[in-house]
Amino acid sequence: MKAVLLDLDGTLLDTAPDIAAAANAMLAEQGLAPLPAGTVREFIGSGIPKLVERCLQASGLALACAHLEPALRSFGRHYQRLNGSSSTPFPGVVEALERMRAARLRLACVTNKASAFTLPLLQKSGLAPLLDAVVTADQVGRRKPDPEPFLHACRVLGAGPAESLVIGDSANDAQGARAAGCPVLLVSYGYSEGRDVRTIDCDGIVATLGEAAERLLSSG
Numbered sequence: 666m667k668a669v670l671l672d673l674d675g676t677l678l679d680t681a682p683d684i685a686a687a688a689n690a691m692l693a694e695q696g697l698a699p700l701p702a703g704t705v706r707e708f709i710g711s712g713i714p715k716l717v718e719r720c721l722q723a724s725g726l727a728l729a730c731a732h733l734e735p736a737l738r739s740f741g742r743h744y745q746r747l748n749g750s751s752s753t754p755f756p757g758v759v760e761a762l763e764r765m766r767a768a769r770l771r772l773a774c775v776t777n778k779a780s781a782f783t784l785p786l787l788q789k790s791g792l793a794p795l796l797d798a799v800v801t802a803d804q805v806g807r808r809k810p811d812p813e814p815f816l817h818a819c820r821v822l823g824a825g826p827a828e829s830l831v832i833g834d835s836a837n838d839a840q841g842a843r844a845a846g847c848p849v850l851l852v853s854y855g856y857s858e859g860r861d862v863r864t865i866d867c868d869g870i871v872a873t874l875g876e877a878a879e880r881l882l883s884s885g
Contacts, residue, residue: 666881668824669765670815670847672833673776673783674709675855676874677758678790681706682751687744688720694739695732697724709856710835712777712808713740748782749789755854757875762795764878771822773798775815777808777837798822809837812845819845832877836860839867850877 674680681702688708689699700723708719717740718733726732765772773796776783780801787793800818807813819829826846831838834855842849843866851857851867852874862870871877 666770666828666830666848668771668773668819668822668829669881670773670775670818670829670831670842672831672835672838672855673774673778673786675834675857676832676838676852677754677774677792678752678786679755680752680786681709681856683747683749684709684716684744686751687740687747688716690743690747691717691736691740692720692724695721695724695726695736697721697726700724706856707859710777710837710858712802713737713744713779716740744782749786752786752790754790754792755852755874757873759791759795761874761878762792764875764882766795768882770881771797771824773800773818773822775800775809775818775831777802777814779803809833810840810844812841815841815845815847819847830877830881832871832874834862836865839865842867850880852877 671677685702685705688705692699708716717736780803783801798821800814802808805814805817819826829847831842831847831849834852835857839849849867850869850871851862853862853870853872
């Protein structure tokens with residue numbers, strides 16, 4: 666392997682507390698009751714528009730553009746305010762990234778989150794200096810499970826897909842990696858949109874990012 670392509674929400678950072686707080690602030694503005702944080706957590710992974718749509722539906726609102734557009738604007742305002750305030754790296758993430766960098770692996774974050782939220786979040790969390798590239802959905806114009814975000818990251822890092830390990834937490838990561846021709850590991854602790862990661866086609870499941878680094882470096 667020459668490169669590692671890492672998902673953000675649910676793989677590198679536990680962002681669910683901030684996302685749930687922003688979602689419930691949005692729902693309050695729509696006159697709707699808040700959702701349990703665990704429910705919102707299961708909606709993370711396919712981008713903000715899908716998350717907002719799922720929150721509205723879970724709150725019993727008949728979905729229509731008249732509801733979705735103001736809800737999206739509301740969520741964006743609240744998440745801009747809350748982004749990074751309670752988000753933290755999962756245990757062992759920083760150490761694993763440092764170990765990979767020491768082994769001269771190129772590292773990229775590949776996320777369905779918009780760059781306006783991603784870049785400040787990586788700076789606040791202290792992960793930005795450990796990454797060689799950041800690829801966001803709005804930058805590429807496509808979302809995972811489309812392979813293009815991963816292929817774009819490979820081009821930026823100068824590594825072929827077969828030389829670039831994807832590490833994520835959901836079917837979006839696994840399917841996008843497969844379509845791009847990248848090997849893929851999934852973490853067991855992330856946001857898999859309510860799906861058991863053991864049912865997802867991948868090359869292995871790890872309990873921590875440190876375990877992924879150990880597998881990667883011991884095999885290389």
